[in-house]
Amino acid sequence: MAEAAGVSRTTVSFVLNDRPGAAISETTRQRVLQAAATLGYVPSPEARALKTGRSDIVLCLLPDWPITGPLGVLLKKLSAHLAEAGLTMFSHQRNAVDDLTQVLQSTTPAAVVAMCDLTPAEAAFAQQRGVHLVAWMGVIPGYPDEAGLRQSDVGRLQVSALAGLGHERVAYVLPHDTDLAWFSDPRRDGASERAAELGLAFEHVRLTDDVGSTTGLVDGLTTSGTTGVCAYNDEVAFSVVKAAQRLGREVPRDLSVVGVDDSVIGRLSEPSITTVSFELAHEAENLAALLAVGRNLPARSSARPAEVIRLVPRASTAPPGRA
Amino acid sequence: MAEAAGVSRTTVSFVLNDRPGAAISETTRQRVLQAAATLGYVPSPEARALKTGRSDIVLCLLPDWPITGPLGVLLKKLSAHLAEAGLTMFSHQRNAVDDLTQVLQSTTPAAVVAMCDLTPAEAAFAQQRGVHLVAWMGVIPGYPDEAGLRQSDVGRLQVSALAGLGHERVAYVLPHDTDLAWFSDPRRDGASERAAELGLAFEHVRLTDDVGSTTGLVDGLTTSGTTGVCAYNDEVAFSVVKAAQRLGREVPRDLSVVGVDDSVIGRLSEPSITTVSFELAHEAENLAALLAVGRNLPARSSARPAEVIRLVPRASTAPPGRA
DNA sequence: GCTCCTTGGTAACACGTGTTAGTAATACGT
């Protein structure tokens, strides 16, 4: 394109990249910019990536499940922050067919943020390709977890909330959908740990495909003396509440329920459902800064928020047996 | 890498790409594959893309909102299908900062499927770069809509369902979240059109941020004689049902409600909520075939399903006034 | 006038691949 502007290709490169040490007269500079504008010229991303060794892409590796709730919002914000730094964010949902090794044969991103666990082979492959790896909610062998948030902490907070009200027998209710196992299992394990620390009785059950069977499951829990239930999310919490009500039990008098996500369904439920809310607004900034190292991005927000998860007390929890 | 296998680079390229017209002895072929395996060699995606003019990426351009429900499932399936064809699917949520023009400066994908509307400038830019554009649920100036699904059809189906039961005054209830406008407006407009065709009275209201105000909105609807409500989705439908019940109205006797998405909340609601379900399983195949033209993908599924949306009758709808 | 330094710019290499054209060796037909 430069040739059409009466100047060498090198000069164009210098102008467009604002090369620090280069000496370009203002007139030439303007001529180049003018020509680029009229021709609609943009550099080839592949050639640039080939030469520099990495592209402008930040790959967001997600677990194999539909994105919704607070995490969806985080992705949106992260994408916007990265765009300001000149980086383009792509998402890629984890998939049975192609792992990170396969994906990296389609592009060489500037960075990969792992929101799901990576195998040592995947990590090694990315490292060999010179790809910047960031573990955020996902575990990468040999890398520190950059997330202020562990799924197990969610479970721990739920149990702590119930324990604070005096409950001594608690249970965790998992969703039917096994796609969610990657999220639900750590939450349950965190809850289990916390219950053990506090000396509470703990058990867990998983919902089945059949909606009607939830009633039986909840009946089993209450008859065994459980007074507090941690649900995987507000949707599961809602179905537990419904089942308890079908059984003639009253929430929270006979059974306290804690959900996760602070979603509309929990707010509209009767009684409204105590839940765990995510405060991910600052995390998006932090992550962006972490990914765009060496880019012109506003400095990483000074302090990490002490807690990225927060309990939202509502009507579905109370001391056991209307103490 | 080839040099380490005692063979020329060209031969490596021929072997790894299974070049049709090439003559390679079996021993050499094995030697190359062996060397590639031991060295862990994979071709540079950028160099390949630079040479061939396009990469293995299928970019999925999404509207600016969190993905959930049936569309999330579709994306997952599409990604798997494309992976089988050797293509890697990335998603990119529409963003205020970077439009398609910006994105295409980070990579040159094999194809872009537009699930949101594109400006003429964006379409022209993609065309100039030789990117295969497919309009699926999104409008691209000058391109045919490949989706068997229009959002307006959802609204039309909802109104038709209510009309079939004898309702003569219907209303559309939109969600508060304006991020969803891209989806909700076409649904409302389709409903409006259908109502006009059938000679029904039609109006629409939008929920506000304040959950409590929903009661007032629903009260207004019923006092004005509305007997049937089409909700943007099951969540909105649920909140309408709750509001009606708070007002002492009975569903479906005093008010029929139709949602969208066939989600858990609608199934668990009392009464359960009549909804519109999406059958997108075949669409994923069709889309994949459309995107992977010239690739070794199983042929496009023979027949298009007649209907990709389907009404699921449940307890929240009945003839008006318990006819 | 000669050398040295700064300003403004360019020629040429390298990135790693796909592809075309070409070469050496062997087989085949007569």
Next chain:
DNA sequence: ACGTATTACTAACACGTGTTACCAAGGAGC
């Protein structure tokens, strides 16, 4: 024995960019 066809392979170019090394012109210092 000679021309032709086939097999097996390779040299060399091109893709579009970033970057290093180099060159020309003009002024400053002596």
